[in-house]
Amino acid sequence: MNFADLEVFKSVVDEGGVIRAASKLHRVPSAVTTRIKQLEASMGVKLFHRDKQRLHLSPAGELLLGYAERLIQLSEEARDVVSGTAPRGAFKLGALESTTASRLPPILAGFHARYPDVRLELSTGTNDSLLGLLAERKLDAAFMAEPPGGQSFEHIPVFQERLTLISSADHRPITRPRDVEGLSLIAFPEGCAYRRVLLRWLGANSLARFRVLDLPSYHAIVACVTAGAGIALVPESVLDAMPQVKVRLNPIPKAQSQITTPLVWRRGEISTSVLALRTLLASLPKQRQAA
Incomplete structure (x- = not known):
């Protein structure tokens, strides 16, 4: 297997057949077919199922296509980086x-x-x-x-981001997890790193003691907190972008609030x-x- 064979293979896939690939590569169809057969021989597998005039990728061909695309992309990136070509x-x-x-x-x-x-x-x-x-x-x-x-x-x-716990403006100051018992946690869905920070601050098994309201945006989260629906942990930079919002900021320990x-x-x-x-x-x- 060599790099030129992979380029021919990808062209056949992209163009939907040997004839179009040959035209794109400025080669005769027989040369493209020979390249594909050589690649199949070197790999020891069939890369295409042949149905009359059409080619369909085999399972092995599907696997190889992902690697071929990566290698070709890396080759293009290497050429651009070394030559100083501007991004495009x-x-x-x-x-x-x-x-x-x-x-x-x-x-x-x-x-x-x-x-x-x-x-x-x-x-x-x-x-x-x-x-x-x-x-x-x-x-x-x-x-x-x-x-x-x-x-x-x-x-x-x-x-460098600083996270802060926000509550409604009329809520009493929050200094420890016990101060938020009975409130709902408002956060992005599972997979949010800031949500994990909040749960660590609350302590082990915190989900058993709190209801969680999953929301998809900070505007919705902050609006619900403002209305008294619960608490949330947000970057202060987000609040800086919402100067009209009136919420109480409750700091949490620096070890948990400082995020890079x-x-x-x-x-x-x-x-x-x-x-x-x-x-x-x-x-x-x-x-x-x-x-």
């Missing part, structure tokens, strides 16, 4: 909703102005959902609430767009990177 094409970026609302607008605007050939596709979600999308290669990089464990990812710290937002990407797969974003982040004024 799709850049799939993920971020927490809090980061998107309070931190990213000037960063995304700056990136868009510097790299007009990049089509930025932003997805928001919980910490765990973003990590899953990153692992599945549905994202190129993501701003998350905590660095992932293991050796599969790399990251750099970007923003990292930019995370897959180890060994940094694209020119991720590299450009890292460079842009490094140029930000220090006060913009700290809460």
